[in-house]
Amino acid sequence: MKVTDDYLWFCQQVLRKTGLDLQQYKRAQMERRLRSMAERAGARNLEEYWAVLERDSQQFAYFIDRITINVSELFRNPEKFEELRRIILPEIRHLGSPLKVWSAGCSYGAEPYSLAILLEEMRPLNYQILATDVDETILSKAREGVFAPEDMRNVSPEWKQKYFLQRDNRYQVKPELKRNITFRKHNLLADPFENGFHLIVCRNVVIYFTEEAKDRLYARFFQSLVPGGVLFVGSTERIFNYREIGFEMPLSFFYRKPALGLRRAA
Numbered sequence: 001m002k003v004t005d006d007y008l009w010f011c012q013q014v015l016r017k018t019g020l021d022l023q024q025y026k027r028a029q030m031e032r033r034l035r036s037m038a039e040r041a042g043a044r045n046l047e048e049y050w051a052v053l054e055r056d057s058q059q060f061a062y063f064i065d066r067i068t069i070n071v072s073e074l075f076r077n078p079e080k081f082e083e084l085r086r087i088i089l090p091e092i093r094h095l096g097s098p099l100k101v102w103s104a105g106c107s108y109g110a111e112p113y114s115l116a117i118l119l120e121e122m123r124p125l126n127y128q129i130l131a132t133d134v135d136e137t138i139l140s141k142a143r144e145g146v147f148a149p150e151d152m153r154n155v156s157p158e159w160k161q162k163y164f165l166q167r168d169n170r171y172q173v174k175p176e177l178k179r180n181i182t183f184r185k186h187n188l189l190a191d192p193f194e195n196g197f198h199l200i201v202c203r204n205v206v207i208y209f210t211e212e213a214k215d216r217l218y219a220r221f222f223q224s225l226v227p228g229g230v231l232f233v234g235s236t237e238r239i240f241n242y243r244e245i246g247f248e249m250p251l252s253f254f255y256r257k258p259a260l261g262l263r264r265a266a
């Protein structure tokens, strides 16, 4: 077989095997990353690299890990989490019980556990957190809930003490923090979305998505929120066409679906 564009061919193989559509990620960055991984694996092109991945499951796990980039920490951009705690959560807490929260692209769990801490602090409050990621390996790590000191730099001594057990320089979340979190594999670019969320947190996930993929995603998040519900995005992310989608922006990086009665006529 003569492959004319080995990048496209490679994307098709990945899609067939994993359901992950790399063509919805920006080509320049993705291709650079793939080619450098291929080179390190001793492959001369992406066809050869695919052959390596097909026969070596460890290489395959490493590949998925690298293309999805799992960097995170607890209370990433603490000033935004402080706004969430002080302004947004008190506004949305009465929208429903249980309060339904989605951490979309949760990586190894720093984000959903940060949300769980804020919600525990609001007790008595019923809440459920759905925490999803496309990367199965990172989800198992998230379920364990064990963090390194670098992950913990934004956690106050009081909360460290209250919500974590410290062992050998690792921080294990206490069971009460896990109780209301469901971890599930989910691909934001391919799988159906649940509805009825009061808060959707999707931060530092879409950076590598194409503009079209982002537009589609934000419109789908809008559909999944209840009126009055809020979408919280990363601190380098902006939804330029938020008004077109129907959102209002009460604070930067927070987008709200207008409460019923306040919707503008279409």
Ligand SMILES: C[S@@+](CC[C@H](N)C(=O)[O-])C[C@H]1O[C@@H](n2cnc3c(N)ncnc32)[C@H](O)[C@@H]1O
Binding pocket: 068, 069, 070, 071, 072, 073, 076, 104, 105, 106, 107, 108, 110, 111, 132, 133, 134, 135, 138, 186, 187, 188, 189, 202, 203, 204, 205, 234
């Ligand atoms: C940089 S981490 C962000 C973690 C956390 N949200 C934060 O802000 O710290 C990006 C995560 O998005 C996930 N991801 C990438 N593409 C995805 C997709 N199509 N569907 C779901 N998750 C995806 C990656 O596996 C990775 O764990």
